[in-house]
Amino acid sequence: MADVTYYCPRCETLATVERDAYLADKSVTPYPLEGWSYDPPSALPHADADGVRFVCGESDGVDWSEDGCGEPFYLNFVRHDEGREIDSEPASEYVELNVRPSEPRGPQGPGGPTP
């Protein structure tokens, strides 16, 4: 867990929340993204939603640097799997060359020097 800070996109009041570090941030927006679900900051650090809806200066579970503007803003996490195209890497076909190890050069063939 870590303290993470966000700026209100409207008034730049600093919001500090504690949350799981594994969640990756996509963006902070003054409006919700369509089709996304949002939890209040008090649901952190284990929010199930796609993001968090802050009310600037008012939301619980947040350290506000100032009183804020009282307007909502939205933190959007990077969503995994659902509704997201995963770039599939084509399996690279490579021809395995059938390289034989060069035959070891032994001593000259059979038959030693004969008198």
Ligand SMILES: [Zn+2]
């Ligand atoms: Zn604000």
